[in-house]
Structure formats: C-alpha cells, structure tokens
Amino acid sequence: MASSTTSNMAFTRLTAAYASGRTRPLSWRRAQLDALRRLVMDNREDFVAAVAADLGKPAGETVLMELNLVADEARFVRNRLSVWAARHPKPMPWALQPAAGWTIAEPKGVVLVISPWNYPVLLALAPVADALTAGNAVCLKPSELAPNTARLLSELVPQYLDREAVCVVEGGPKETGDLLKAPFDHIFYTGGERVGKIVMKAAAEHLTPVTLELGGKSPCFVDGTADLNVAARRIAWGKFTNAGQTCVAPDYVLATPDVAERLAKRMAVAVTEFFGEHPQTSVDYGRIVNDRHMERLIGLLPAGTVPSAEPSSPLIKAASAVGAAVEMVGRRIGAGAAGDDTTAAVSAGRVVCGGTVDRKARYIAPTVLYGTSPDAPVMQEEIFGPILPILVVKDADEAIAFINGRPKPLAAYVFSRDRGTRLAFERRTSSGALGFDLPLGHLLSSRLPFGGVGASGMGTYHGKAGFDTFSHLKTVVAKPSFPDTLGLVYPPFDEAKRQLIELIAKLS
Template identity: 75%
Template sequence: MYPESFTQLKRAYASGRTRPLTWRREQLDALRRMIAEHGHDFIAAETADLGKPASETVLMELNLISAEARFVRNRMGFWSKRQYKPMPWSLQPAQGWTIAEPKGVVLIIAPWNYPVLLALEPLADAIAAGNAVCIKPSELAPHMSALIAKLVAQYLDQEAITVVEGGPKETGELLDCAFDHIFYTGGERVGKIVMAAAAKHLTPVTLELGGKSPCFVDNTVDLNVAARRIAWGKFSNAGQTCVAPDYVLVTPDIAEALAKRISVAVTEFYGENPETSEDYGRIINDRHFERLLKLLPAGTVPPQEPSSPLIKAASAVGAAAEMVGRRINVGLDALASRKAQQAPGVIDSAGRLVCGGAVNRETRYIAPTVLLGTQPYAPVMNEEIFGPILPILVVEDADAAIRFINARPRPLAAYVFSNRRAVRLAFERRTSSGSLGYSLTLAQLLSSRLPFGGVGASGMGAYHGKTGFETFSHIKTVVAKPQFPDTLKLVYPPLDEFKTKLIKFL
C-alpha cells in the first residue's frame, strides 16, 4: 500500500502541481480553515488520547499551526524569488543568485505528545516550499491520528498530500521509500533508526529529538515569578514536552525557598488536588506511566497488589531474589542507604519529596511532583523524564552549573533565571543547546521568526518560519556570464608566463 502512496506523491510532484504559489496558498488557506472549523474535534481527540486540557490544545497547538500557516503564506512569495548575490570582480561581468526550489516528496513523522502541532506545523512549512507531503501521525495517539487522516483528505489536495496511519511496521515500510527529505520528531532511539534508514537513499533528515533540558536559578531573581514560569513550563501537558525544564540547578541559599514556591505555584495552577483539575493532563500510556513511577523516590508509590495467590507467591519469591541480588551486586553501603530511605526525614538519591507523588494507575495520573536534593547519579537523572517530575539539584554557583551541563549531552533547550549579565553571557557562550531562554520557559516555540531545533544528541536541523521554508527547500545557486567579452580566455590553456602571473594575482 505504502509504496503505491509514495508513487502517487512522486507522480503528483513530477506533474508540477505543487510548485505554483497559487496552489501553495490554497493549501495553506485550507489548512487554516480546517483548524478553525474543527477545533472542537481536535480538542476532543487530544482529551481522549492524552487527557489534555482544551486550553492547552488551543494555546500550544491549534493557535501555533494557524499562526505558522499565515506567517509562511504571506512571505513565501518573497522567499521563492531570486536572491541576488555579489560576484567577485575577477569573474566580472557576471551575475549570481540563489533560488529556493522544492525538495520533492517529503515525509513527516509526528510524535504523540503534541500530535496535531508536530504533524501540521511542519506540514505548513513543507507546503510553503512547494513539496508533496506524506504525514505519519503517531499510533500512540489513535484518536488524533484518525482525525488527521480524515480531515487532511477532506481539506487538502489528496493527490499531493496524504496521511499514512499505523505503527512501527508501517513506519518501516515508509522509510524504505526514497523520500527527498524526512522530518522526524520523537526520541533519540527511533531517531537513530530513521537516520540509518535515510542513509540507504542518502535522504537528508531533520531530527527534532529531546534530552534533559536544564534550568539554572540564582538569588538575583524574583523567586515567585521564577517558580511560576518553571512550574508552567514543566507541568504543562503533564510534563510531556520536549523542551520542558527537565531538572533545576539552584544555588544553596535559595534551594529550599525555590522548591517551596514551585509547590505553591502548582497549587495556584491546579488546586489542592490536581487530579480533579480540568487544566492538568494524564500520561499517554501504561508503559510510560510505569517508567515514570520508577523514577520517584523509594517508598513514594505503594506496590501494585498481585491479582492471585499464585502471582503473590511468585512476587514474594521475586522480591526475595531481588534483595539478595542487591546485597551481592550493590554492596552493604548501598543496602544501608536503601534502608535509611524508609526513615522519616531521610532521602534517597532521587531527593526529598516537596510536593506531589500521588498516582492513580487506572487513569494514569501522576501529580506534579517536586524533588529537592536530587543526586546526579539518581535514576531520575539518567534519562529524559518526559513527565511531571521535577528534580532540583543544589550546585555551588553558575560555574558549577555550567560544568554540570557541559558534562552531559547537549540539550534541546536550556533556561537561566538570573539578573546578572555575566551569568547570562556565561551560559550563552559556554554552553550549547538547541535554544536558550532567559527568565522564561517554552516561549521559544511561540514565534515563527525564531528557528527551532536541536544540536548534537537533541537533534539536527531546524524549522519555523523562513527556516522551516528553507529546511524543505533546496537552495540552488545560479551563475550567468555573458559570452562577450570572453574574459575567461585570460585563464585558458596554454598557460604562458603572463597568464600564470595573472592567475597568481587573481
């Protein structure tokens, strides 16, 4: 099925139907109309898949898609024109320019955490550049996947824009096709698979991945404002945001105060019981839910009761075996530390629970959780959290924070809350991240004028606005030189002494 869909897209692109600016404008207008006329359907699908609040879907997804489509529509004509470049005097008389041409047939693979935004926002950029497009929504958000497939077929050109639903099998079949560009948003593990598949066809890729985005706070800022902005950035979409603050680095003098104020901000946003709040989401599936539970401090989550006597007996045997293994492999010091964690007021490597920790397996609810005093070697620091758990690590100063960040893979985002110019410049010049925010979180996503992308392990390439247009375009160089006068004869062979001296001079 999928090679046939790919063949159809190739045929549509080869016909030239996607190149005219009129076609691009029609598709972008239709995309905006689709968002406006089916906003409630998108909200319902996100609620069904993620338990996401309607306001988050509108603010962080639907509005951004419409804004991006409008932004590129109004500017793509200028971006598509010849861009003249000065030529060196040694080649005169001559002209040179670049022209943006579509790459061809492109594949967009979207994730589940922002399933409509990260499928349709890059689609707007790809359409603006004049490409035929195949969209692969995430199978982990099935309601949204089905809705995107249905509405794209209704509103957009079916011959040049198509949606393929399915799971890893279907994605693998798509990756076997020789697309002209692949745009993938998701995790590092699958990103490596996408890149390896693209290498077979020498297909260029854009990888929007993730990573552990740090946040540094010192004592020069208003802690109430910092706490609110950190809490909003971390706990929106239940922490399932690639640029959410993954952990906080804070100086000792304000660590306790900041943790408490983030806890207060959580209550301000979601009430005394966030489980009943209409503004707080849920974890996408059971696998991610159980993964997150393992990152909480020991004893925070009560064990799940086995469902039968046989399972209970097996669990008891397994628990005993696990304890023996710990004593053998970890050693007496680690065992003593684990016992100490059960005592009131004593923390494990994950840190002390400041707020949150409540869970509900039936609804996949994890309360906004703040941990203070997390150790660098804690399990919660060994992977991208991608959930509503915020570890706070105490560091000596900004230099220590920079060393800590630089010792780890480069993140998709970094945030700095400091009013010291020297501290800001130190983070700007000495750390590398996809984006850097001063005294805010997430906001770098909101402007079509700012490119968005990762670096190193957090991704490659970028999009949004003109950068997105260029990502899905080939920027072709064109040079023209008149036949008269034929100044190039001065460097034609045979190269006598005069020509040799002239070439050296040039």
C-alpha cells in the first residue's frame, strides 16, 4: 500500500511546521479542533460505510462509540484550553523572597500517533484531538488492518486540518518501522503488547517518551448481592459490543457459586434480547476483523464445538456442545486453597449460548461458556472476541487472589452491592480502571483519564489527562534584581552567614 505521505517527508514537513511556531497560538488550536469536529460530523455516512467494510461494525455502534466520542472530545478540550494553557502560579519559599514561580504547559513538539484497527476512527482521532490541544504537530499512522478507514482518514485529514502541521501516513509494518526511526518528541501507541515492546524499544533510541495503550484480560466479578438481570445485560453489552473486539471489554467473569450458573443463563437471555434468535442476521452485531483472528478465536472454543470443515463452508453449528465440552471435576478456581484436595480438569467450559461460526462471513456468535477452568486455552491470552468464559470462585477474596496472580489488566469490573467487597477491589487490586456495575464507562468520558498499568500500558489520555500527556509542564521562576537578598548566602561563609544558613534550614 502506498503511503499518502512518506515517512521521511512527513517528519521533515511537520518539524518545519512546528519550528515555525504556527501550532502554538491558542487560536490555531481551537481552529483545528473545530475542524476535527466537522471532519467526523460532515462525513458521518462515509465513516460508517468504511468501518462497516473493514469490520462489519453496525452503523449505530460506529456513530455512538466512535464518531460521537471524537466530536465530544474535540468540543470538551476546546472549551477548556485557555484554562489549561494559562500560567499557574506557585508559592515560593520565604527564603527566596521576593520571588515568583509558576508552571506553564508547552507543546512537546512533533508527535506520532499509531492507532489500531478495532476502533479505527475513535482511537485515531481522539489522541490527535488531545495532541492538537497541546499545540503539537501530529503524524497519524492508522492501522493497515482497517484499510478503508485508513484511506478515508488520509483523504479527509488534509481537507480539514492544517496540512503542514498534521498528516496521515498509510501503510503496514514497514511504514511504521520507518516512522519509528525518526526522533519524534512523543509516541502514542494503541495496540497489543508485542508491538508495544517494539515501539518502546525504538523510542528508547531517541529517549522519546511514550504512551502505550495496550490491553490484557479484564476481569469481571459478580456475587450474590448483585442484581443479576442488570449485571447480565450490562456485561453482555460490554462484552459483545464490536463483537468483543474492545480492549476494555470484560474478558472473563469470576462468579460466586450461588449465582454463576444463573448469571450464565441470564446472559444468554440478554444476548437474544440484543441480537435475536439468530445474531448472524442482526444488523446490530459485528464481525471479526480478518481470517487470522477468526482462526485464533475458533481455537479458543471448547473442543468439539466447531466441527472440522473447509474455511469456506457455510454456517457451522455447535454439535452437542454440552457433551463435547470436558466436564470439570471441580468447578471452583484454586480448589485445595482452603483445604479442598479436589483438582479441576482443564475445561474450556460448557456452551450456554453461541458456539456457532461462519468462517466465510467471519462470524462468531456471542458465546457464553460456563464452568471454564483457569488452565483452559481461552484463559491463557486476551480473547478480544465474542467469547465470554465464566469461572466459579468461592468469594471475593479468591477472585482478588486470582486477579492479582496475573498481569495487571486494563480494566476490572465488579457487580456487587456489598460495600466491603467494593472497597476490597478498589484497595487490593491494580488495574487501569475499575468499574462498579458498569463496563466501558470510563472509555466514554472525557473527564476521566484512560490508560493502563503494568503490562496493560502506561500513560493516560482523554480531556485534561490527554492535554498533559502531550505537553511538557515547564517550571518558571523569577526574582527581582533589587534587593539582592541572595547576597546573604553568597560566599565566603563567615560565622554570621553560617548561622543564617542554619536558621534557614530550621525554618524550611
């Protein structure tokens, strides 16, 4: 795929634009944010068509979860820009008086935004909005796995935004690699952990700061105090939006024995309410991005669920899913942890709903698995698809131990009305975000920082957090020449000055 702008030319042009000072005035930033908002709103139908061609994503999802969020982010940061960019006075110690101190946010310079395929508009343009708010020149590298959206972005961005200071570079790994060789002033990457390490290694060559928005297995805990009808619907919505291809979607559920099976059945009901008896015919349900991810996800389904067939075969129905799944000898995670010597057989779980695929259409039905064991293949990697395993745990303590024994997730969700349980998750687990009775909520707000921790990423954005990420917070101090009170501590240090220094130390 030919680049709309070659990597070297892009960096050179952006560097010249930033050096000219054109991106610094607040008027320029506001104009770019207004134009960015018009870009997504004027071309709504084109974006809907492009995302549908790339992902099979429903129009409503694209508008609600991508276009509207970009427009909201651009409006939110624009309206607060003058306050964020202003001087912020800071008190100075009395020993330096008379003196003044303040901080001011300055642009980092020329920044690179590398976006993923799963939300190809939102995760491309929302970081760009934050970078423009901070006054940077911006190079956007959209994902080659969403080629129609990438092409549309490369066509529209020069029409709406300052083409000297903002550009789009299309292409695949080669173009991304070429961009990473340039000494950008900040790199913002959204995607998987493997490429995240490559980005960070390349950034280290130039000591370039990075923001990594990665992923991981985001857990969801449900206990007997939760409203199961509400929990089932909200978890199903959070999981099966974009066919499960959301970085902060619930990856698996940890449920206590009194509610686990009932929750699984109610989630099956919720799936039917959302997408009908045959989700493949629903206009509100998406598709898997490509054949490679399709085969990876099929490999995570219970053995025997998907009969052997040619890749071009028609709809493959689950064949005796309950019998095909290996029944667990013990369904509780960590059996033996509390004196129980029973061990659990490795099981992907019993299919409660879904389990059907159509390779040719890149369709996997919304699938809920009940009784999955921790050692099952579906629990060894981020699922990033419409498969939701439900594991049984004794209580919240066991769920917390299970979560803490694994890499820190991008998000965690808790459905419990017990205050002690909520506090335990808030204080004893670490995740990029924590949601009580609500998945995806933090993704939808410009007022809340969004980001990961540990293996799920570093750095945050959205709103003020995004402005801070793409800014350097510079400290400024000023002291008048008269009176020159520093003369009191200039050398040579006689006895009087030594006593004065000691007094200053005691008063500090």
